[in-house]
Amino acid sequence: MARSQSSEKIGKPGKESPAPLQEQSSVPEAEMASRRKSVETAYTAEYPRLLRIMVAQLAKKTRQNLAVCEERAEEALQETFIRLMSLLHQYDATRPAGPWIRSVAYLVLLEQNPYRKPKREKLAGDMHPDGVVGLEHATRARAPDPAEEFLRRADREDLLRHVDCLSTINAEVLRLMIIEGLDASEAAVRLDVTVETIHVRKSRGLSELRRLVAGANDPAQPKSGEGKP
Amino acid sequence: MITPHDLMAMRLVEAHEAGDFEALAGIWSAAAADPDLGRHLTLVESGLLAELDASPEPGAMRLTAADVAERLAVARKSMAQAERDALTRLADCEEELPESLSMRVVRGLWERLGLGATEQLAKDFLQQASALMLRLGTGEQRVALMAARAIRKAKARKS
Numbered sequence: 254m255a256r257s258q259s260s261e262k263i264g265k266p267g268k269e270s271p272a273p274l275q276e277q278s279s280v281p282e283a284e285m286a287s288r289r290k291s292v293e294t295a296y297t298a299e300y301p302r303l304l305r306i307m308v309a310q311l312a313k314k315t316r317q318n319l320a321v322c323e324e325r326a327e328e329a330l331q332e333t334f335i336r337l338m339s340l341l342h343q344y345d346a347t348r349p350a351g352p353w354i355r356s357v358a359y360l361v362l363l364e365q366n367p368y369r370k371p372k373r374e375k376l377a378g379d380m381h382p383d384g385v386v387g388l389e390h391a392t393r394a395r396a397p398d399p400a401e402e403f404l405r406r407a408d409r410e411d412l413l414r415h416v417d418c419l420s421t422i423n424a425e426v427l428r429l430m431i432i433e434g435l436d437a438s439e440a441a442v443r444l445d446v447t448v449e450t451i452h453v454r455k456s457r458g459l460s461e462l463r464r465l466v467a468g469a470n471d472p473a474q475p476k477s478g479e480g481k482p
Numbered sequence: 483m484i485t486p487h488d489l490m491a492m493r494l495v496e497a498h499e500a501g502d503f504e505a506l507a508g509i510w511s512a513a514a515a516d517p518d519l520g521r522h523l524t525l526v527e528s529g530l531l532a533e534l535d536a537s538p539e540p541g542a543m544r545l546t547a548a549d550v551a552e553r554l555a556v557a558r559k560s561m562a563q564a565e566r567d568a569l570t571r572l573a574d575c576e577e578e579l580p581e582s583l584s585m586r587v588v589r590g591l592w593e594r595l596g597l598g599a600t601e602q603l604a605k606d607f608l609q610q611a612s613a614l615m616l617r618l619g620t621g622e623q624r625v626a627l628m629a630a631r632a633i634r635k636a637k638a639r640k641s
Contacts, residue, residue: 302531306498309534314501316613318583345514352513352520359507366503404484412483431483449529456495456526459488 280342288341295350296334303358304330311362329365333358400467404459415462423458426451487522494523498530547575547591548634550611554603557610561603568597572607573634583611 280288304326311322336357337344344353403411409431416427429440430451437455441448490509497505513520551572561569575595580587588608592600 302527305534306527306531310498310501310503310506313499314503316609318612318615348514348517349520351524352510355510356507356514359503359510363503363507401489405486405489407483409483447529447532449525449532451529452491452522452526453495453529453533455488456491459484459492460496463492 285341288344288346289338291346292337292341292344292350292354296337296354299351299354300330303355307358307362325365326362329362330358332361332365336361398463398467400463403466404463412462415465416458418465419458419461423454423461426454427458427462430455487519490519491522491526494526495530498527544578544581545611545614547572547577547579550579550607550614551575552634553614554606554610558606562600564598565600565603568592568595568600568603571595571597579611581615583608583615 304323307326307329308319308322311317311325312319315322317325333354337354340357344350407415412427412431416424416431419427425444426440429435429443430437435443437448437451441451444451446454490512493505494509496502497509509523513523551569555569555573558565572595575591577591579591585604585608588604588611592598592604597604
């Protein structure tokens with residue numbers, strides 16, 4: 254990981270943009286210019302995709318009308334560009350910029366919500382001294398989820414037993430991939446959908462499975478058939 | 483069997499659906515450090531975008547006052563008599579609502595239907611209509627709304 258563990262203050266959340274840090278970094282100016290160019294190219298390429306998905310996410314989250322959500326997403330993406338330029342010293346040019354751009358963009362979106370209550374104390378969600386690198390710790394620091402642990406360790410038989418309890422179309426994808434051992438492209442051919450759709454359905458299937466396992470492990474939850482007339 | 487990338491993809495879809503920006507930032511930050519994960523998640527994101535693109539545009543199916551009234555009747559636990567009367571009038575109104583809905587538009591509708599002083603109901607109407615309009619982008623919601631309209635029409639024909 255080539256990103257520097259800078260101890261400089263990157264900026265406080267809010268409308269104020271952080272001061273550019275390029276001059277303070279030890280990266281040569283020629284290298285910074287090259288990074289600036291490649292991040293700008295990547296940002297331009299990702300913009301329509303990011304705008305589309307952020308508008309949809311904002312709409313779901315805030316239930317505001319689409320025009321308002323579009324305005325908020327546009328504003329967040331403009332601020333994202335400013336942040337990216339000030340964080341160039343962290344950018345690892347050997348890796349695709351897309352995920353990095355997204356992580357910054359979602360942080361900006363999070364910061365722009367005036368009512369937000371961070372889930373963790375100053376660990377993530379803010380442009381803290383470690384910059385966005387700190388978020389990797391945040392992801393790892395999630396409280397262990399027993400249902401997710403089960404999925405991680407489950408063998409074919411365990412999964413088969415649980416997948417059979419699901420009745421959605423997502424379960425069919427899980428059956429094909431887990432039980433029959435097809436890969437995503439084979440499952441896509443079998444179901445006549447795109448590979449991307451297969452990945453989404455598999456993820457949703459796993460999510461349902463996780464909820465099912467979590468429900469089964471929760472003593473407060475009634476067992477199947479219990480509590481029903 | 484189920485890989486760590488599969489589990490991250492599952493979290494991505496869950497965070498996307500919940501609009502959990504903190505989780506999304508964390509997931510993509512992890513992907514920035516792992517190019518294989520980044521590629522996997524980009525594929526999943528493409529699938530989510532394809533779903534959005536496949537959804538009918540909200541303008542393609544216009545919401546009616548009756549659609550909103552029906553949802554409002556379910557959402558509201560208690561109502562004053564004046565509000566109940568207003569809701570009954572709204573439920574009979576198949577007038578299409580404009581794409582950009584505002585309080586001014588709702589007040590105009592209230593005036594046309596002579597719904598009187600039911601300010602809170604008007605506010606709830608606007609909120610419910612906005613939520614419905616956003617959800618019209620999803621195929622399931624569209625089908626549900628079409629079904630609800632069909633049921634309303636069938637009931638009207640029967641009476």
